[in-house]
Amino acid sequence: MKTLKIMAIAAAIITSAFVANAQDASTLIKAGEKAPAFSVPSPQGKMISLKDFKGKYLVIDFWASWCGDCRREAPELVELYKQYGGKKCEFLGISFDTEKDAWLSYVEKAGMKWPQASELTKWKETKVNDAYKLDWIPTFYLVDPKGKVVGGYFTAADLAKAMKANVK
Numbered sequence: 001m002k003t004l005k006i007m008a009i010a011a012a013i014i015t016s017a018f019v020a021n022a023q024d025a026s027t028l029i030k031a032g033e034k035a036p037a038f039s040v041p042s043p044q045g046k047m048i049s050l051k052d053f054k055g056k057y058l059v060i061d062f063w064a065s066w067c068g069d070c071r072r073e074a075p076e077l078v079e080l081y082k083q084y085g086g087k088k089c090e091f092l093g094i095s096f097d098t099e100k101d102a103w104l105s106y107v108e109k110a111g112m113k114w115p116q117a118s119e120l121t122k123w124k125e126t127k128v129n130d131a132y133k134l135d136w137i138p139t140f141y142l143v144d145p146k147g148k149v150v151g152g153y154f155t156a157a158d159l160a161k162a163m164k165a166n167v168k
Contacts, residue, residue, distance in 0.1 A: 027135050028152030035060075035143045036131035040094055040117035043104055048092065048117045050147065057089040057150075057167045058143040059159065062134055064096040064123065065106035070138040074110040076156035077140075080163060081114055088167045091115070096123035096137065142166065 029035070039049045050058075061077060063070035081091050091114035097103035098120055107116050119126045123137070132139075140159040142150040150166050153159040 025152075025154070027133060028139070029132065029141065029149045031149055031151050033149050035141065035147050035149050038094075038128045038131055040119055040128055042115065042117050043100070048115060050143070053090050053092070053143070054147060055145050057084075057145060057163075058141075059084075059089060059091045059163070060141040060143065061091065061093045062096070062128075062132065062137050062139045062141075063093060064137060065102045066097065067137050071106075071110075073138050073156045074112065076160070078111050078113075080156060080160055081112075084163055084167055085114060089163065092117065094118065094128055096121075096126065096129075098122060 035050055037050050039047045042048050059080070063074075065071075077091075085091050093107070093112055093114060093116040095103045095107075095116060095118040097118055100118075100120055103116075103118055103120075106112075119128065123129055123134070132141075136154060138154065138156075140153045140156065142153070142159060142162050144150050144166070151162050153162065
């Protein structure tokens with residue numbers, strides 16, 4: 001009887017995780033829509049904007065060093081960068097860290113060699129979040145050379161499938 005209760009509870013937890021992800025997915029910017037403009041400072045204070053990447057595919061990685069899911073996805077994202085970065089596609093990390101040292105330390109530790117930016121402000125208080133209305137991190141967007149969203153993804157594996165299908 002105890003085993004049956006435990007199995008029922010586990011099934012309920014797994015089901016709610018899938019439902020939560022489905023709800024999160026519904027808030028993503030839809031494929032074909034124009035990617036919202038943004039301007040976010042680099043670690044050196046230079047403003048990085050969506051328009052800087054016009055004419056190229058762009059992966060936007062919304063993340064934070066304190067985010068466990070972001071840390072789990074980072075190694076696969078690093079591999080995608082090695083495969084596609086610079087040649088076929090640009091990458092941009094936008095961090096929701098509030099502490100510059102923690103942010104940049106993790107960038108170095110994880111080997112995230114692509115440009116990074118952060119407002120160094122709490123996630124839900126950032127201007128970039130106002131534009132992208134993120135409910136979950138990590139969130140990855142693939143943007144085409146014309147500035148249209150190819151898709152939004154919660155895992156690097158799903159991003160990889162989209163890149164394989166689109167970035168030639």
